[in-house]
Amino acid sequence: MATRQVIAAPINGVRLMRSQLFRRLSTLTILLATGLSLSTSATGQSATPYTAPPHVSGFPGMVTGDNQAEATASIDLGPQLERDRSPKWLLEDQRKLEHALAALKPQKPGQVDAYVVVVGLDSDPIFGREAREAGRVLSRRYNAVGHTIVLAGTDGSGPSDLPNGSPNSLAITLARVAELMDKKQDVLVLYTAGHGAKVGLAYHDADDGFGILPPARMARMFDELGIQNRLLILSACFSGIFVPTLQSDTTAIFTAASSERTSFGCQADKDWTFYGDAMINNALRQPVPLAKAGEDARTLVSKWEAMGNVTPSEPQISIGSKVNTWLKPLEAKMPRTATPMVGRPAITIFTDPAK
Numbered sequence: 001m002a003t004r005q006v007i008a009a010p011i012n013g014v015r016l017m018r019s020q021l022f023r024r025l026s027t028l029t030i031l032l033a034t035g036l037s038l039s040t041s042a043t044g045q046s047a048t049p050y051t052a053p054p055h056v057s058g059f060p061g062m063v064t065g066d067n068q069a070e071a072t073a074s075i076d077l078g079p080q081l082e083r084d085r086s087p088k089w090l091l092e093d094q095r096k097l098e099h100a101l102a103a104l105k106p107q108k109p110g111q112v113d114a115y116v117v118v119v120g121l122d123s124d125p126i127f128g129r130e131a132r133e134a135g136r137v138l139s140r141r142y143n144a145v146g147h148t149i150v151l152a153g154t155d156g157s158g159p160s161d162l163p164n165g166s167p168n169s170l171a172i173t174l175a176r177v178a179e180l181m182d183k184k185q186d187v188l189v190l191y192t193a194g195h196g197a198k199v200g201l202a203y204h205d206a207d208d209g210f211g212i213l214p215p216a217r218m219a220r221m222f223d224e225l226g227i228q229n230r231l232l233i234l235s236a237c238f239s240g241i242f243v244p245t246l247q248s249d250t251t252a253i254f255t256a257a258s259s260e261r262t263s264f265g266c267q268a269d270k271d272w273t274f275y276g277d278a279m280i281n282n283a284l285r286q287p288v289p290l291a292k293a294g295e296d297a298r299t300l301v302s303k304w305e306a307m308g309n310v311t312p313s314e315p316q317i318s319i320g321s322k323v324n325t326w327l328k329p330l331e332a333k334m335p336r337t338a339t340p341m342v343g344r345p346a347i348t349i350f351t352d353p354a355k
Helices: 068-076 087-103 125-141 167-180 215-225 239-246 274-285 290-308 324-332
Strands: 080-082 114-120 148-151 187-193 200-205 209-213 230-235 251-255 316-319
Touching: 087 148, 087 167, 114 125, 114 167, 125 148, 125 187, 125 274, 148 167, 167 209, 167 215, 187 324, 215 239, 230 239, 230 274, 239 251, 239 316, 251 290, 274 290, 290 316
Parallel strands: 114 148, 114 187, 187 230, 230 251
Antiparallel strands: 080 209, 200 209, 251 316
16 A cells, blocks of 8 residues: 655745745655745843744645646645744733634625735744735725735734734634625635645745645635635746636636746845835836736836846736726725835845845
């Protein structure tokens, strides 16, 4: 009888960009190279600088299979592993999530409402910073005060004050949003910040939480909950793999990269990834239509990548034929003035000689 083989993930012990993460899925092995020994100085007033929890032990084996088909099927289930979590931490995080969910308000009858859900799926502070600002920008743009929730780890200034971002907390949040929204007319606005692999979005919370959120799992969640009107903005390497599975007449999808390309700028001590800076910090702050914002962001990313002489990430855009049924009412109430950009521009990765 053949022994069941476990797909392992070795650590390399050095700081890696998302272009070096989760490179290949072979017949029996997925190498999730996430050895990120990183620290970030505090931005608060504390005398002792806060250090974000580092990735030390690397990504554990999580996916099993005797062949390629079985390995792929295992990933499609959305494997997640939590290990040795502090009971106090678990209770505190549960309370944070319950409090945030309780603050969400029901939809307003007779109008199209947007529910903004932002999730940072990695504990590196860049994703905590990007997630927080994405929540503010998207909430303002789509008049979603009382309809916005951000799930994310630390922003580098101290332990996170938000519910932790994970596949589980995202699933629970989507279920609550589905209860509150009018699914015939309201829309989910989802922004994800984190690393990605050719098999899905990567969940990596220090050395405690690990997982993969693949397109098939996300599609099943939407189908079960009946969420059909969707604006999905996925900032991760290889995030274009979500387009074929999630595209529909009532879905708009914007991704940081194609299914075969990495994206850039995800060092832990930065404020923005390239795509987050281009899409959230630049394009979506402007009073322009969604399609133009997506094209403007894509143009900016291409410009910055050319400056760094790197392989283009090729951000993807897919806008369904019936998206305007919910987008037009939302954009009719969109603010007519831009807001100022915040944080250090992502392009400093190429222009700062110290990096």
